Amino acid sequence: MGYFRRLVRGRGGDRFASGTPGGSILSGSADDDFISVRDVDLAFGSRIVYDKLSCSMRKGGVHLLLGGSGSGKSTLLRMLGGLQQPTAGEVRVAGQLVSGLRERELGQIRKGIGMLFQNGALLDSMTVLDNVGLPLREHTNQSTSEIADRVGAVLSAVGLEDVEPLLPSELSGGMLRRVAFARAIVMEPAIVLCDEPFSGLDPLNVTRIEDLLMRMNRDLGLTVVITSHHMASSLRMADQIILLRDRNCIAGSPEELAGGDDEGVIEFLGEDGRAYLARLHELEGAPAS
Numbered sequence: 001m002g003y004f005r006r007l008v009r010g011r012g013g014d015r016f017a018s019g020t021p022g023g024s025i026l027s028g029s030a031d032d033d034f035i036s037v038r039d040v041d042l043a044f045g046s047r048i049v050y051d052k053l054s055c056s057m058r059k060g061g062v063h064l065l066l067g068g069s070g071s072g073k074s075t076l077l078r079m080l081g082g083l084q085q086p087t088a089g090e091v092r093v094a095g096q097l098v099s100g101l102r103e104r105e106l107g108q109i110r111k112g113i114g115m116l117f118q119n120g121a122l123l124d125s126m127t128v129l130d131n132v133g134l135p136l137r138e139h140t141n142q143s144t145s146e147i148a149d150r151v152g153a154v155l156s157a158v159g160l161e162d163v164e165p166l167l168p169s170e171l172s173g174g175m176l177r178r179v180a181f182a183r184a185i186v187m188e189p190a191i192v193l194c195d196e197p198f199s200g201l202d203p204l205n206v207t208r209i210e211d212l213l214m215r216m217n218r219d220l221g222l223t224v225v226i227t228s229h230h231m232a233s234s235l236r237m238a239d240q241i242i243l244l245r246d247r248n249c250i251a252g253s254p255e256e257l258a259g260g261d262d263e264g265v266i267e268f269l270g271e272d273g274r275a276y277l278a279r280l281h282e283l284e285g286a287p288a289s
């Protein structure tokens with residue numbers, strides 16, 4: 001029985017902790033440099049997005065990309081997924097070079113990576129069943145009924161029932177978001193790259209998606225990289241914050257960044273973030289700033 005079916009039946013607990021998600025080459029490497037960006041430059045014409053950007057992400061970690069609009073969050077996610085090549089520098093995922101690979105070579109790596117795009121990117125002419133089942137049809141030999149079963153289970157896990165025959169145009173914004181998220185995780189990938197997973201969701205569904213990501217992180221060792229303006233949720237989840245600014249980044253745990261004296265960081269976290277970090281300080285016995 002698949003992970004999502006067990007999850008929906010309420011039996012997906014700690015006993016899956018030894019799972020090897022993705023079942024691909026991405027399950028092979030274990031270290032703090034699971035995802036590594038080294039001295040990356042990227043420019044679109046005269047617009048410089050990154051200038052010697054370097055950062056690392058840990059296997060099984062939850063990494064939150066923050067930064068102003070246009071700072072390069074979505075572009076970084078696309079680069080990790082091999083959809084955007086840097087102008088210079090190196091991007092590695094699980095020890096595998098992603099930058100500079102050809103499409104055919106990237107296929108193997110992408111099998112282990114689930115991507116939720118900022119704009120959803122569902123195929124308008126395909127039903128929900130076909131959209132969510134697409135990665136399974138592309139990358140596995142599962143039968144039509146096995147795929148339908150897995151798709152039904154993952155849709156239940158994101159709080160959607162009986163939507164399989166519908167077209168994207170027949171769904172609400174929040175439903176579309178969850179269908180796109182279901183497609184990103186249906187392969188039980190080793191890594192999920194989520195661009196604004198909470199946008200357009202009501203509070204109940206924000207909690208539902210947050211819980212699901214955290215459970216997959218705990219049960220399957222899923223490495224999560226998200227961008228989010230939903231500060232309270234994303235800070236609660238994050239092991240590491242990577243704040244993109246000035247064509248580069250500043251990175252650290254929420255605690256480290258909160259404890260630092262960088263006004264810009266605290267400013268950026270906003271009211272939600274500051275309230276969260278103030279609570280964190282209180283819990284640690286330090287005076288809240």
Ligand SMILES: Nc1ncnc2c1ncn2[C@@H]1O[C@H](COP(=O)(O)OP(=O)(O)OP(=O)(O)O)[C@@H](O)[C@H]1O
Pocket residue numbers: 044047049067068069070071072073074075076118
């Ligand atoms: N394909 C592209 N062609 C040209 N410029 C691009 C392309 N993709 C991104 N850019 C530029 O790169 C910069 C970073 O864009 P990106 O979408 O990564 O920002 P972001 O941090 O995700 O912003 P937001 O918070 O608004 O989603 C922007 O200046 C954008 O105009």
Ligand SMILES: [Mg+2]
Pocket residue numbers: 073074075118195
């Ligand atoms: Mg973006």
